[in-house]
Amino acid sequence: xxxxxxxxxxxxxxxxxxxxxxxxxxxxxxxxxxxxxxxxxxxxxxxxxxxxxxxxxxxxxxxxxxxxxxxxxxxxxxxxxxxxxxxxxxxxxxxxxxxxxxxxxxxxxxxxxxxxxxxxxxxxxxxxxxxxxxxxxxxxxxxxxxxxxxxxxxxxxxxxxxxxxxxxxxxxxxxxxxxxxxxxxxxxxxxxxxxxxxxxxxxxxxxxxxxxxxxxxxxxxxxxxxxxxxxxxxxxxxxxxxxxxxxxxxxxxxxxxxxxxxxxxxxxxxxxxxxxxxxxxxxxxxxxxxxxxxxxxxxxxxxxxxxxxxxxxxxxxxxxxxxxxxxxxxxxxxxxxxxxxxxxxxxxxxxxxxxxxxxxxxxxxxxxxxxxxxxxxxxxxxxxxxxxxxxxxxxxxxxxxxxxxxxxxxxxxxxxxxxxxxxxxxxxxxxxxxxxxxxxxxxxxxxxxxxxxxxxxxxxxxxxxxxxxxxxxxxxxxxxxxxxxxxxxx
Numbered sequence: 001x002x003x004x005x006x007x008x009x010x011x012x013x014x015x016x017x018x019x020x021x022x023x024x025x026x027x028x029x030x031x032x033x034x035x036x037x038x039x040x041x042x043x044x045x046x047x048x049x050x051x052x053x054x055x056x057x058x059x060x061x062x063x064x065x066x067x068x069x070x071x072x073x074x075x076x077x078x079x080x081x082x083x084x085x086x087x088x089x090x091x092x093x094x095x096x097x098x099x100x101x102x103x104x105x106x107x108x109x110x111x112x113x114x115x116x117x118x119x120x121x122x123x124x125x126x127x128x129x130x131x132x133x134x135x136x137x138x139x140x141x142x143x144x145x146x147x148x149x150x151x152x153x154x155x156x157x158x159x160x161x162x163x164x165x166x167x168x169x170x171x172x173x174x175x176x177x178x179x180x181x182x183x184x185x186x187x188x189x190x191x192x193x194x195x196x197x198x199x200x201x202x203x204x205x206x207x208x209x210x211x212x213x214x215x216x217x218x219x220x221x222x223x224x225x226x227x228x229x230x231x232x233x234x235x236x237x238x239x240x241x242x243x244x245x246x247x248x249x250x251x252x253x254x255x256x257x258x259x260x261x262x263x264x265x266x267x268x269x270x271x272x273x274x275x276x277x278x279x280x281x282x283x284x285x286x287x288x289x290x291x292x293x294x295x296x297x298x299x300x301x302x303x304x305x306x307x308x309x310x311x312x313x314x315x316x317x318x319x320x321x322x323x324x325x326x327x328x329x330x331x332x333x334x335x336x337x338x339x340x341x342x343x344x345x346x347x348x349x350x351x352x353x354x355x356x357x358x359x360x361x362x363x364x365x366x367x368x369x370x371x372x373x374x375x376x377x378x379x380x381x382x383x384x385x386x387x388x389x390x391x392x393x394x395x396x397x398x399x400x401x402x403x404x405x406x407x408x409x410x411x412x413x414x415x416x417x418x419x420x421x422x423x424x425x426x427x428x429x430x431x432x433x434x435x436x437x438x439x440x441x442x443x444x445x446x447x448x449x450x451x452x453x454x455x456x457x458x459x460x461x462x463x464x465x466x467x468x469x470x471x472x473x474x475x476x477x478x479x480x481x482x483x484x485x486x487x488x489x490x
Contacts, residue, residue: 013052017350025175042069073400076110083117096292232294265310279331438475
């Protein structure tokens with residue numbers, strides 16, 4: 001039976017490779033949105049995670065809550081099983097823009113398939129945020145839409161929940177509370193069956209591809225000889241009605257699963273030229289089929305939703321392209337052949353994309369690791385031929401099963417880099433970003449204490465004190481060399 005798994009997570013920070021999922025809540029429903037069951041998982045904060053002050057002041061998870069949690073490894077196994085239950089459509093709010101990537105990295109570093117929940121055994125994904133945009137634009141009576149003080153709409157889940165009096169069991173930014181909010185939205189939207197069915201097609205790769213292949217049928221596309229469309233994304237902002245006119249310029253050469261789109265609604269977009277490359281400085285958007293970027297044809301009923309400013313800029317830019325096709329094609333060629341830069345010395349935790357898929361041999365060794373009883377796992381890793389699998393496995397043992405980091409030299413060096421004392425020793429991510437250090441987090445807390453703490457309520461002030469104490473203790477333990485895998489196995 002096909003089911004919807006509505007879920008939400010709270011995390012230690014915003015970096016999917018280096019931060020940690022701390023809570024995972026979900027409610028499974030049938031396709032008519034009747035509840036079948038729910039899960040609420042709390043995960044202990046790992047000793048090698050420096051908590052981000054901003055994240056903790058938002059979700060307000062504290063030591064008392066986190067100490068009740070299970071280890072990350074056991075949580076990963078449970079969450080992976082939930083999302084990979086056959087015929088599951090995993091669904092969240094901005095889940096394809098945030099939550100899903102966090103889960104991919106959670107699965108990867110715990111030696112679980114990062115992608116199977118997207119396609120295997122009839123599983124797939126949805127995201128209710130872009131769905132909400134479609135209803136805002138084309139079915140406004142489905143909800144009461146909150147407006148900020150400046151007169152602009154807001155798509156924040158907590159504002160939609162409050163405005164529409166959706167019943168929940170907790171406060172905003174608690175995972176289960178947000179899951180209940182998303183189901184409330186889905187119930188409101190599903191009353192309009194034709195639209196509800198149509199928006200689900202955006203997450204079907206075949207249906208999404210078919211829609212994109214039919215763009216040439218619009219009058220504007222025929223007039224300019226291009227695949228023109230309207231793209232819907234919350235990233236475009238309320239000022240342009242969350243819509244932008246775009247032109248499809250083909251597929252990425254190195255990344256076969258990406259199509260390339262040039263945004264057309266910016267004034268003066270052809271005024272800037274990259275002197276070194278000799279190409280226009282255009283906004284290129286990369287889309288995968290079934291993702292959170294919705295594509296609509298340029299039909300009158302859709303086109304009229306564009307802001308007048310966007311409409312005028314688009315027509316002017318199309319005329320420019322028609323008269324300067326050679327320069328435009330050169331720019332398009334640059335974007336189609338673009339490759340993400342290789343990041344040297346990338347940390348193992350961040351090597352999901354650059355390192356590629358696990359090989360057949362990797363998967364055999366991964367299966368051995370999961371099947372081996374706990375006390376024999378470290379010995380088993382010693383015979384692994386894959387350096388990547390062996391080191392990931394050993395990190396699992398240090399983080400979850402009290403294995404001494406001294407037995408894993410590369411992980412001991414990883415811990416020492418968390419201090420942030422030596423600028424030459426950083427933990428580098430896949431975007432050439434770095435993992436949050438104790439020094440940086442304490443610097444952020446000092447700024448908070450100086451500038452904003454006087455506006456906090458008592459629970460926030462207590463949270464700041466706990467964060468400061470926790471990070472100072474974490475730093476002292478690492479400096480003393482006495483880090484010995486303090487996380488207890490569960």
